[in-house]
Amino acid sequence: MKISARNQLKGEVVSIQEGSVNAIVGIKIASGDVVSATVSMNAVKDLNLKVGKEAYAIIKATSVMIGVE
Secondary structure, three states, X not given: XXXXXXXXXXXXXXXXXXXXXXXXXXXXXXXXXXXXXXXXXXXXXXXXXOOOOEEEEEEOOOOOOOOOO
């Protein structure tokens, strides 16, 4: 698979919180941080996502915001 997004973070699915329409999927990346994404339940099924499966968090954005306290 080739895609244009340059921010591809390889990791392992560590959580899937299923809702009626969407799921929140957590992927633990090499740094130990967990990246979360909201995806459709259809995507969870189509990608056969399960805890322990290798997956990529792919980030494609036209803008990035930074905040400080």
